Amino acid sequence: MTKDIPDNLVRRTAFPASVSRAVGTPLQPSVVYASPDPDTLDAQYEGGAFGYTYSREGHPNASVLASKIDALEGAEGGLITATGMAAVTATLLGLLSHGDHIIGGNQLYGRSLRMLTKELPRYGISHTLADPTDIAAIEAAVTPQTKMILVEVVSNPTLRVADMDGIAALAKEKGLILVVDNTFTTPRAYRPFEHGADVVIHSITKLLAGHSDAMLGYVAARDPAHREAIEGTIVTLGLSGSPYDCWMAERGLMSFHLRYDRAEENAAKLADHIAQLGARVLYPGRPDHPDHNRAGALLGPRFGNMVSFEIQGGRAAANALTRAMPDMAFAPTLGDIGTTVSHAASSSHRGLTPEGRAALGMSEGFFRVSVGVEDIALLKDEFSRGFAAL
Numbered sequence: 001m002t003k004d005i006p007d008n009l010v011r012r013t014a015f016p017a018s019v020s021r022a023v024g025t026p027l028q029p030s031v032v033y034a035s036p037d038p039d040t041l042d043a044q045y046e047g048g049a050f051g052y053t054y055s056r057e058g059h060p061n062a063s064v065l066a067s068k069i070d071a072l073e074g075a076e077g078g079l080i081t082a083t084g085m086a087a088v089t090a091t092l093l094g095l096l097s098h099g100d101h102i103i104g105g106n107q108l109y110g111r112s113l114r115m116l117t118k119e120l121p122r123y124g125i126s127h128t129l130a131d132p133t134d135i136a137a138i139e140a141a142v143t144p145q146t147k148m149i150l151v152e153v154v155s156n157p158t159l160r161v162a163d164m165d166g167i168a169a170l171a172k173e174k175g176l177i178l179v180v181d182n183t184f185t186t187p188r189a190y191r192p193f194e195h196g197a198d199v200v201i202h203s204i205t206k207l208l209a210g211h212s213d214a215m216l217g218y219v220a221a222r223d224p225a226h227r228e229a230i231e232g233t234i235v236t237l238g239l240s241g242s243p244y245d246c247w248m249a250e251r252g253l254m255s256f257h258l259r260y261d262r263a264e265e266n267a268a269k270l271a272d273h274i275a276q277l278g279a280r281v282l283y284p285g286r287p288d289h290p291d292h293n294r295a296g297a298l299l300g301p302r303f304g305n306m307v308s309f310e311i312q313g314g315r316a317a318a319n320a321l322t323r324a325m326p327d328m329a330f331a332p333t334l335g336d337i338g339t340t341v342s343h344a345a346s347s348s349h350r351g352l353t354p355e356g357r358a359a360l361g362m363s364e365g366f367f368r369v370s371v372g373v374e375d376i377a378l379l380k381d382e383f384s385r386g387f388a389a390l
């Protein structure tokens with residue numbers, strides 16, 4: 001009897017041998033990897049041989065992306081997760097246990113705050129939120145159960161700058177794990193491992209990937225035991241990132257330094273322009289920012305691409321401003337190659353009462369701008385038009 005399908009139809013075959021090589025990074029979507037024999041598979045699991053097994057546990061596109069971010073952060077063995085929040089989750093659940101206490105910055109990313117206040121208590125992990133610009137407040141939050149401090153260098157959206165040196169010294173003195181979410185600052189401005197951090201987290205989704213079309217996170221730990229615990233949590237809880245997103249993010253990352261430098265240059269100019277238009281502006285690079293001196297010492301001249309400002313006139317003025325700038329994305333994200341504008345009261349901080357927002361310095365007229373790489377003249381024109389509508 002003749003075969004009705006060719007042998008190679010179902011069985012996978014290798015690409016034809018080629019003396020030339022692909023210039024683009026290959027995308028490897030395979031979920032599973034075939035080993036030659038059980039002895040080799042044993043060696044793979046036991047570390048005697050390197051090889052992929054099942055892509056929840058690792059795959060080539062994640063390895064390539066992680067090693068590039070490792071190089072930026074001065075880290076080793078960084079891990080890729082499905083989202084930035086998956087990196088936060090893996091770090092907290094991987095390193096904390098029932099009975100432990102964590103100190104978090106009081107202006108952490110909204111979902112990280114929810115993680116501390118709504119999720120961790122269900123697992124018996126308690127927390128205190130404290131102002132990371134005030135080292136006495138952080139120190140006062142330490143209890144005998146405290147195991148970890150989680151901070152962001154620059155807060156969202158008020159752009160306050162944490163006392164990172166004070167916090168690192170405190171963490172060292174008390175034997176606490178210092179976790180730094182470096183999403184806003186990026187390694188272009190601040191490399192937490194050089195300043196005493198034990199764990200560094202990124203939402204790759206933001207500036208590192210930079211095009212709002214891939215969602216991933218990154219986490220690296222200085223201590224191999226911490227790394228192993230976090231990796232175990234990622235693989236068991238299923239928090240790993242997909243090959244396609246890694247492949248997209250790697251492409252975005254290739255231009256990260258160029259995008260960052262240009263966006264930062266634009267941000268400084270746009271901050272001054274918005275101040276001239278009459279708003280109260282928050283930009284760490286401006287001498288009128290409350291943490292300007294600390295920002296200069298910690299970040300040098302790298303004051304970042306985020307600018308916040310506040311206008312008078314409540315919600316009506318906020319609506320008028322965004323409607324008068326229809327080509328600029330009014331969207332709750334940051335780090336895109338193009339400029340995006342977000343409004344705390346209707347998005348990131350909508351869970352708070354108006355009084356709660358006021359205590360953090362955010363009225364209905366409070367906006368945050370993630371500045372992109374456009375021609376600065378275009379950006380100035382758009383904001384001029386927006387303010388003219390007020």
Ligand SMILES: *Cc1c(COP(=O)(O)O)cnc(C)c1O
Nearest residue numbers: 083084085109181183203205216
């Ligand atoms: C966006 C963000 C996160 C979460 O990242 P996702 O990729 O959206 O899950 C965590 N921390 C900071 C500072 C962020 O801006």
